[in-house]
Amino acid sequence: PASIGVVGGGQLGRMFIQAAQRMGYRTVVLTDEADGPAAQVAHEVVLGRDDDLLALRRFAARVQAATVEFENVSAAGLRWLSGRIPTRPDWRAVRVSQNRLREKAFLARNGLPTAPWRPVRSDAELSRACSDLPTPIILKTASSGYDGKGQRRVDRPEAAPKAWEELGRLPCVAEGVVAFAAEVSVLVVRGADGRSTTFPVGLNRHVRHILDATLMPAPIGPIASLEARELALRVAEALDYVGVLCVEFFLTPEGGLKVNEIAPRPHNSGHLTIEAAVTSQFEQQVRALCGLPLGPTDLRSPAAMVNLLGDLWTNGPPDWSASLRSEPAAALHLYGKGAAPVGRKMGHLTVLDRDPQNALSRAMAARRSAGGGARSG
Ligand code: ATP
Ligand code: MG
Numbered sequence: 001p002a003s004i005g006v007v008g009g010g011q012l013g014r015m016f017i018q019a020a021q022r023m024g025y026r027t028v029v030l031t032d033e034a035d036g037p038a039a040q041v042a043h044e045v046v047l048g049r050d051d052d053l054l055a056l057r058r059f060a061a062r063v064q065a066a067t068v069e070f071e072n073v074s075a076a077g078l079r080w081l082s083g084r085i086p087t088r089p090d091w092r093a094v095r096v097s098q099n100r101l102r103e104k105a106f107l108a109r110n111g112l113p114t115a116p117w118r119p120v121r122s123d124a125e126l127s128r129a130c131s132d133l134p135t136p137i138i139l140k141t142a143s144s145g146y147d148g149k150g151q152r153r154v155d156r157p158e159a160a161p162k163a164w165e166e167l168g169r170l171p172c173v174a175e176g177v178v179a180f181a182a183e184v185s186v187l188v189v190r191g192a193d194g195r196s197t198t199f200p201v202g203l204n205r206h207v208r209h210i211l212d213a214t215l216m217p218a219p220i221g222p223i224a225s226l227e228a229r230e231l232a233l234r235v236a237e238a239l240d241y242v243g244v245l246c247v248e249f250f251l252t253p254e255g256g257l258k259v260n261e262i263a264p265r266p267h268n269s270g271h272l273t274i275e276a277a278v279t280s281q282f283e284q285q286v287r288a289l290c291g292l293p294l295g296p297t298d299l300r301s302p303a304a305m306v307n308l309l310g311d312l313w314t315n316g317p318p319d320w321s322a323s324l325r326s327e328p329a330a331a332l333h334l335y336g337k338g339a340a341p342v343g344r345k346m347g348h349l350t351v352l353d354r355d356p357q358n359a360l361s362r363a364m365a366a367r368r369s370a371g372g373g374a375r376s377g
């Protein structure tokens with residue numbers, strides 16, 4: 001194809017578009033955000049929602065293949081689109097991962113390990129969940145949660161009804177809190193021919209349920225690394241997935257792995273592959289979409305990434321470019337977002353270093369020198 005499209009206008013769409021343009025493709029974005037991160041860099045913007053048939057029609061007429069950049073796209077819209085043009089990932093895979101109840105059932109059906117969980121769609125199911133699962137538990141709304149939104153921790157069974165009330169009594173998953181030693185993630189790339197590969201495992205640090213930093217390769221030893229990569233490949237296989245997919249895991253103190261969730265797209269924990277890998281996660285997504293051979297997932301160097309998050313700035317938002325003064329080797333990515341509410345992902349910084357821990361220290365020092373990350377370390 002000469003012209004490829006992305007549904008969704010955020011930073012993942014922006015970085016996908018940047019990769020596609022470097023590879024010579026014309027890029028079109030379908031978004032309702034006229035000046036959003038992706039719209040700013042696309043060759044063409046089709047303005048509209050992903051569940052609006054007229055917008056979808058205009059979009060489909062402009063591209064020969066399309067992908068998505070967030071999981072909360074309309075499954076019906078994506079399904080309609082896939083009747084017109086090749087659409088990767090498939091709407092069925094997106095549908096599974098956009099609903100935690102469906103996602104957990106899919107994982108259980110395929111023998112993939114997770115935290116113990118129960119569905120919560122009624123008062124009866126809520127009290128069953130509380131008697132079946134030892135506290136503490138976490139209640140998560142089945143759909144449209146991200147960055148920890150739509151979650152309540154419940155420390156005593158008596159507190160569960162109020163927590164569910166606070167979540168609007170929406171359909172939820174109740175899951176046991178995992179006393180994890182670490183959080184890791186694996187990016188899988190799978191081509192239309194069923195061939196697949198994974199990037200090295202990333203070690204993730206969350207602050208207030210939002211990803212704060214990733215380093216790669218995760219220093220978790222060869223056995224856990226191989227196991228995580230194999231489990232991630234099994235997820236992609238079971239979904240008959242085409243494109244880039246991220247599997248988030250909890251690593252238990254005993255060295256076991258539990259799948260936390262699946263993201264049917266490139267992922268924040270893979271941003272460092274732009275500089276650190278032979279082929280970035282976004283370039284892999286282009287390749288899978290366009291039927292090109294997948295690239296090597298080897299790292300040129302270990303690396304670390306820190307997010308630049310919106311916060312309650314006392315002296316206005318930081319000048320992030322100041323981070324390059326203290327760390328000239330850092331790669332700075334800003335997403336072109338205007339306002340900066342607390343926790344909003346404004347950009348990220350990547351540093352390559354033979355020692356990934358050192359890469360992380362350097363990236364965090366660079367962020368601090370620009371006045372960011374003070375509250376989060
Ligand atoms: P994302 O932005 O990654 O899509 P999300 O809102 O979908 O996030 P989760 O990944 O389910 O949320 O949870 C966010 C974070 O909260 C996890 O990365 C982890 O740090 C913590 N967390 C979630 N579920 C559990 C659990 N069962 N046990 C322990 N910690 C948990
Ligand atoms: Mg999620």
Ligand code: MG
Pocket residue numbers: 248260261
């Ligand atoms: Mg998550």
